[in-house]
Amino acid sequence: MTAPTAPQTRPPTILATSGGHRTGGRTMVEFDALVHHAVDLSGAHGRRPRVLYVGTAIGDAEHFTARMAEAARVAGFDLTPLHLFPMPNLDDVEGTVLEQDVVWVMGGSVANLLAVWRVHGLDRVLRRAWDAGVVLSGVSAGSICWFQGGTTDSFGPELRPVTDALGFLPYGNGVHYDTDPGRRPLVHDLVADGTLPTTHCTDDGVGLVYRGTELVEAVTETPGKGAYIVTREGDAAVEERLEPRRLPGVA
Structure with a gap:
């Protein structure tokens, strides 16, 4: 039997973010510019974009799935939720994933997300989709998951490293770099001692675009925010700031 294929051939693309959502006018949540940019990167034109929402990192919380469905309705997207609790909600998970234009992964516990994905083989399905x-x-945990690892509060209030993420991208990832005061110094420590490789970081509202494994652009939905590359030099970490391109606002 021939495996399902994506709707069209596109280069492998990841948009890793610390943003994408905002408070809505008539809804609890709306998609901000980063989600719209993920759709633009997919090249979906002339029809309603197909977006898969994956909420594993928050235990497939039904109330948030409903909020995302409303956000998709407002944005004009066809949204399909993928739930893995208490069992997969789709008969053909791989076929459904490969039919999408965008997979958007919600934040939460990246450690739990990785464990559950691997139990269900979703890690392999996502690799084929990429x-x-x-x-x-995705955002936060939905950003870290694509990298070698990063910093997480999955294990408790004290931030700890996670180093067994999917590894599609050969870097570490630092999220919420400007709003969670513990993340920047921990990233520096983990890069300096070799726990994490060169690490790409985002302030809230910023995303990083990768074609294959190459970082091609930083983008932002929030003015004044930055992206950063943290590298190891000797026994120290060195940080370089990247100025993101401002994305058009969403009406």
Whole structure:
């Protein structure tokens, strides 16, 4: 039997973010410019974009799935939720994933997300989707998951490293770099001692675009925010700031 394929051939693309959502006018949540940019990167034109919402990191919380469905309705997207609790809600998980334009992964516990994905083989499905041109994206845990690892509060209030993420991208990832005061110094320590490789970081509202494994652009939905590359030099970490391109606002 021939495996399902993505709707069209596109280069492997990831948009890793610390943003994408905002408070809505008539809804609790609306998609901000980063989610719209993920759709733009997919090249979906002339029809309603197909977006898969994955809420594993918050235990497939039904109330938030409903909020995301409302956000998708307002944005004009066709949204399909993928739940893994208490069992997969789709008969053909791989076929559904490969039919999407964008996969958007919600934040929460990246450690739990990785464990549950691996139990269900979703890690392998997402790798095939990435190779097939489905845009992989997400916020916070939904950003770290695509990298070698990063900093997480999955294990408790004290931030700790996670080093067994999917590894599609050969870097570490630092999220909420400007709003969670413990993340920047921990990233520096983990890069300096070799626990994390070169690490790409985002302030809230910023996303990083990768074609294949190459970082091609930093973008932002919030003015004044930055992206950063932290590298190891000797036994120290060195940080370089990248100025993101401002994305058009969402009406």
